[in-house]
Amino acid sequence: MNHQPFEEWLLNDKNLTPVEKRELNSHLRTCVHCTALSATGLALRSANVVAPAAGFSMRFQQRLAAQKIAERRRRLWGVIILVLSGLGLFGWFAAPAIYSVITAPVEWITVVIGYFLFAITSLQAVTEVLAVLVRVAPGFIPPYVWMVFVSALAGFGLLWIVSIWRFSNRAPQGVSA
Amino acid sequence: MNEETAWVTQAQQGSDEAFTKLVETYQTPVYNLCYRMLGEPDLAEDAAQETFLRAYQHLHRYDQKRPFATWLLSIAAHYCIDRLRRRKFSMFSMDAEDDEGNTFELPDPDSPDPEAETVQGQTRDRIQSMLKDLDDTDRAAVIMRYWYDYSEAEIAASLRLTVSAVKSRLHRARKELAGLWQEEETRIETERRPYESPAF
Numbered sequence: 001m002n003h004q005p006f007e008e009w010l011l012n013d014k015n016l017t018p019v020e021k022r023e024l025n026s027h028l029r030t031c032v033h034c035t036a037l038s039a040t041g042l043a044l045r046s047a048n049v050v051a052p053a054a055g056f057s058m059r060f061q062q063r064l065a066a067q068k069i070a071e072r073r074r075r076l077w078g079v080i081i082l083v084l085s086g087l088g089l090f091g092w093f094a095a096p097a098i099y100s101v102i103t104a105p106v107e108w109i110t111v112v113i114g115y116f117l118f119a120i121t122s123l124q125a126v127t128e129v130l131a132v133l134v135r136v137a138p139g140f141i142p143p144y145v146w147m148v149f150v151s152a153l154a155g156f157g158l159l160w161i162v163s164i165w166r167f168s169n170r171a172p173q174g175v176s177a
Numbered sequence: 178m179n180e181e182t183a184w185v186t187q188a189q190q191g192s193d194e195a196f197t198k199l200v201e202t203y204q205t206p207v208y209n210l211c212y213r214m215l216g217e218p219d220l221a222e223d224a225a226q227e228t229f230l231r232a233y234q235h236l237h238r239y240d241q242k243r244p245f246a247t248w249l250l251s252i253a254a255h256y257c258i259d260r261l262r263r264r265k266f267s268m269f270s271m272d273a274e275d276d277e278g279n280t281f282e283l284p285d286p287d288s289p290d291p292e293a294e295t296v297q298g299q300t301r302d303r304i305q306s307m308l309k310d311l312d313d314t315d316r317a318a319v320i321m322r323y324w325y326d327y328s329e330a331e332i333a334a335s336l337r338l339t340v341s342a343v344k345s346r347l348h349r350a351r352k353e354l355a356g357l358w359q360e361e362e363t364r365i366e367t368e369r370r371p372y373e374s375p376a377f
Contacts (some may be wrong), residue, residue, distance in 0.1 A: 011348050036355035038364070043304045044323040044354075052208035052222060057200045063226050064233065065192075 010037045056063055185245055190238050196236070200229050203246060206325065207253050213320045216309050224260060228253040243334075250325065251335035254317040261313045267331035307357045315350040318343055 006027045009016060016024060028035050101108045181202070187195035188362050209229050212221035232239075239248055308316055317336055321327040327335070329343045336343070 011351050032359060036359040037351060040304075040307075040351065040354040040358045043358075044319070047304050047324065049205060049209045049324060050212045050221075051205045052225060053218075054226070056204045056208070056222075057197055059222075060200050060204075060226055060229050061197065062195075064230065067230060090211065 006031070006034050007037065010034060010041055015042065025038065180242060181245060183243060185236075185239065188233075188358070196233055199232075203249055204229075204267070206246065207249060209324060210250055210253050210317075210320055210344070211257055213305070213308060213324065214254070214313075214316060215260065216305060220260070224253065224257055228256055231256065246325075247327075247331060247335055250321065254321070254335060258313045258317060303361060304354075307354050307361075310357060311350050311353060312346075314338075315346045315353075318346045319350045319354075322347055 006024055008014070009020070009024060014020075024034075024038075028038055097108075181199070184195040184198045184202075188199060204225065208221055211224035211228070212218065214220050214353055215224060228249065239245070308319070311319065314336060318332050318338075319364040321332045321335060322329075329340050329347070332338070332347075333340045333343045338346070
C-alpha cells in the first residue's frame with residue numbers, strides 16, 4: 001500500500017487543511033501502519049509530565065553539601081600527600097648532606113662557601129660576556145631577525161597559554177556552554 | 178533582565194540560594210526527562226540530582242545567550258545516555274513486575290473517572306515501555322520533541338547532532354514506535370479473542 005503523502009504528514013506533524021484531514025481519515029480506515037503512526041503520535045502528545053517526589057530541592061541541597069565536604073576532604077588529602085611526598089623526597093636527597101653536616105661541620109661550611117664563591121664568579125663572568133654580546137651583536141644581526149625571533153617567541157608563548165587554558169577548562173560530556 | 182536571568186547571574190557569582198530557585202523551577206522538566214529516559218523513578222531521581230550537581234559545578238561555562246532550560250536538559254540527556262550505555266553491561270530492573278515480567282500500575286481509585294484513568298494510564302505505560310526499546314539518542318530526541326516541544330534545531334544543539342540527523346532520528350523512532358504499537362495491538366487482539374462470545 002502507498003503511504004505517501006500520509007506518512008510524511010504524520011511524521012512531520014503537519015498542520016492539515018480540512019480536505020487533507022478528510023483524505024487522511026479515509027486512508028487511516030484502511031491502513032494499519034499509518035493508524036499506528038497516528039496513534040503513537042497522539043499518545044506521545046498526550047503523555048503526561050512526571051514530577052519528582054516532594055522535597056527534591058531539599059535532597060539536592062543535602063547532596064550538594066555532602067559533595068562540598070567530600071571535595072574539601074579530597075583537596076586536604078591531596079595537599080597532605082603532596083607535602084608528605086615532598087618532604088620524603090627532600091629527606092631522601094638531603095640525607096647524605098645532612099649526615100655530612102652533622103659529622104664534619106667545618107668541612108661542609110668550607111665546601112658551601114667554595115660553591116658560593118664559584119657561583120658568584122661564574123655569574124659575574126656570564127654577565128660580562130652577555131654585556132659584550134649585547135653591545136656587539138646588534139651590529140651583526142639584521143633587525144628583521146630580531147623581529148622574527150621575538151614574534152616566534154610570543155607565538156609559542158600564546159600557544160602554550162591557550163593549550164593550558166583549553167585543557168583546564170574542558171567540561172564533561174554535555175556541559176558545554 | 179528577567180527573574181531567571183537574575184538567578185543565573187547570582188548563582189554564577191556564588192549564590193546557593195539563587196541556584197536553589199533554579200532547582201525548584203526546573204526540577205520537574207529535568208526529572209521528567211530523566212524518568213522518560215531511564216524508566217525508573219529511583220534512577221530518574223538520582224540522574225536529576227546529578228544533572229543539577231553538574232550544572233552547579235559548571236555554571237561558569239553557561240552562556241546566557243542560550244536558554245537555561247535547553248542547557249540544563251542537554252546535560253540531563255547526555256548524562257542519561259551515558260548511564261544507559263553503562264547500564265547495558267549490568268542491566269537489571271527494579272520495577273514492580275508481574276509473573277510475566279510486565280510492569281504495572283494500579284489505577285487511582287479517587288480519580289473522577291476510574292475507567293478513563295485506567296485507559297489513559299495504560300496508554301502512558303505503553304508509551305513508556307515502548308520508549309525503552311528505542312536507541313538512547315533517538316529516545317532523547319523524541320522526549321525533547323514531544324514533551325518539551327523543542328524544534329529540530331534546538332534538539333540538534335542539545336544533542337550535538339545536525340538538524341538533518343535529528344529529523345531522520347525522529348522519523349526512525351516514530352516508525353519504530355508505530356511498529357511496536359502495531360505488535361502490541363495484534364497481541365491484545367489475540368489475547369481478547371478466546372474470551373469473545375461465539376455470537377460475535
